[in-house]
Amino acid sequence: MSQKLPTILAEKIAAKSRIFTVQYQHLQFTNGVEVHYERLLGSQGGAVLIVPLLADGTLLLIREYGAGVGRYELGFPKGKVDPGETWLEATLRESKEEIAHRPQTVELLDSVSLAAGYMTHQTHIVLATGLEPAIAEGDEPEPLEIVPWHIDDWAKLLAHPDFSEGRAYAALFLVLKHLGKI
Template sequence: MAEADDSHLVERLLDSQQAYRGHFLDVRRDRVALPDGKTAHREYIRHPGAVMVVPLLDDGRLLMERQYRHPMARVMLEFPAGKLDAGEAPLACGQRELLEETGYRAAEWACAGVLHNAIAYSDEGIHIFFARGLSRGAQRLDEGEFLELVTHSADELDALAWRGELTDAKTLIGLLWLQRWRQGAWPLDWVPAPR
């Protein structure tokens, strides 16, 4: 949250260049004026945003995915998530990703907030949604997408995090939000799934 006067901290953009543009990534290199009047360069990734869904099964367990992540060179345990398409509303993206990746639809949805997971080098915002009243259907994975569905309790995920086996930042934040909601500290406003 911004303070009333942050001018002593704010950097001013002088110019911006695209360093790389790929299918997914847009890498920028900006020159900025620092608060002390000196200049510096900032390199970062522009990102269209994403959505993560915390799917709650009727028995209290959580629907998760195991997926190989190339930059990490290993299989990671995560909540379902995906990139926003151009002009797509976050809730619509969450519904789409849950259906495509898991085959499940949810009767109720709650928006928890937005996570900025890499503020030093990316402007990506991940919208966090909770989904419950799940009904199973068929997965609709993208071509070249391979993942395995698993379920875990919050206690099991907590133990995996403590042992350093669950390290995905968005999933850890989802777990934290789940625990705080179940404790009554962070409320969620549940709404029926839009048709």
């Protein structure tokens, strides 16, 4: 089986709404088979998912309404990397907006995809430490609730029904490994 990439015979925008863009692709695999795919185009810079960790081992989670799941979701602060911004700048901005802290140290642990088969989206998972109070105004419709959670209680977080995002699990997994806790 060849790992040679399929040839793109054609591609075009298939649908577009205010925030979503669907791209159609006509591909030919190396065995000659042609397929017609659709994929969602994510933003150029991707998104950051921030794991804010205080010196005593407390994670700062947020609880906010998730329109996708239609309920309040418990998770890590995150947001899109704006055009012209780096993932580091986005991390500093989102930290101030969502958890009212600015990290002194930011480490990029990994970048993950959401659905490799049909989304180009990338999320950069970062560990933010050396947190100091600092506030910036975000664009949330209501103040976000900050939920402190000790990292040693990670199994309870994993089991919490409101903590549901695959990439949030991934972030917790990576941080536990990075800190030598697993």
